[in-house]
Amino acid sequence: MAAPAIVVMGGSGRMGRMLCDLVRASDAMRLAGIVEAPGHDWAGRDLGTAMGGAEIGVPVTDDPAAMVAGADAVIDFTTPAATVAMSRLCAETGTAHIVGTTGLTEDDIAAVDGAGAHTVVVRAGNMSLGVNLMTQLVRQVAASLDADYDIEIVEAHHRHKVDAPSGTALMLGEAAAEGRGVTLGDVADRGRDGITGARDRGDIGFAAIRGGDVVGEHDVIFAGAGERLILRHVASDRSVFARGALKAALWAQGRAPGAYDMRDVLGLR
Structure with a gap:
């Protein structure tokens, strides 16, 4: 079976860069692309060149519809507004949405978890x-x-x-x-x-x-x-959150649609 294709939201941020590095280093998944905010300097470029190196074949976009439709999971540690918008897109495409964004209001949480009627949503305030x-x-x-x-x-x-x-x-x-x-x-x-x-x-x-x-x-x-x-x-290291998100993205593959959290991923319920 092919390795799941992962899209990272906000790949230019601290957590985003760590997620990109960990996905690229993993044999269990592949980095399919990066989503940035509209008008971001990285949009339309290759991730490698955007970071000052050679091309690595990972596109960066600020128009995520096609990229998300072709992905198996989106990992999202961004802002409440961006996360809610991505939840709608993932619901439309059936792409798993792994959410580590904090600062969500009750209405935001209802919108994000509501996408679980159509796809797998794993949301947690902390993924360690x-x-x-x-x-x-x-x-x-x-x-x-x-x-x-x-x-x-x-x-x-x-x-x-x-x-x-x-x-x-x-x-x-x-x-x-x-x-x-x-x-x-x-x-x-x-x-x-x-x-x-x-x-x-x-x-x-x-x-x-x-x-x-x-x-x-x-x-x-x-x-x-x-x-x-x-x-x-x-x-003491942000990688504990990123590694938990990757574990959630793999766990989500083949699951029935629903709103889950890390207790489900870790078998703690």
Whole structure:
């Protein structure tokens, strides 16, 4: 069977370049093309020459319809607007859509997951194996400890990250809420400043740190009277996210249409 053809969204960015390198180095898949924003300097060029080298036979386009129609999967770590637009195109072409984009609103998520009626969508706030195992642990601990244990989620990222809380922090918050049998939107406390009053029992709090070149750190704190349980994940290399996305792209091949996440990919459900 031929290796799946992979299209990378935003190949000129940090994550995009890493994805391109990993796909090209893999024997299990091939890099079919790159999609960039309309008017991007790389559009219409070969990826190799766009990066300052020789041609490598990988086209870059800002008009993705034909490229996506001929691909087996699109890997997408871009912006909410670009991801929603790509979800519509993947639904039309039946191309698997692997989504690591963060900062999605509820409406964005509904649109992206809605494409699962027509194709395979794998969406996750974080695609690393460690984070998804941690998510399972958070769900289990939250189910075991009642609201006498306050839940706080603290995350740290580099200075350039534009959304807060991070997609991973929200994913961990959703897991904690599921464990407690509540809806995160009803109990989330996403900002404290000034005289806020005492903490409400049962709330799930979030705090975000931005600075330097931090790749990603997440703590989930269960704070009770006399003790604290802290679950922690530290990412020191962005390749953990890219490798998870590649695993998802391979897993998606031959699957029935649907909206999936990394728990499905990793067999954790």
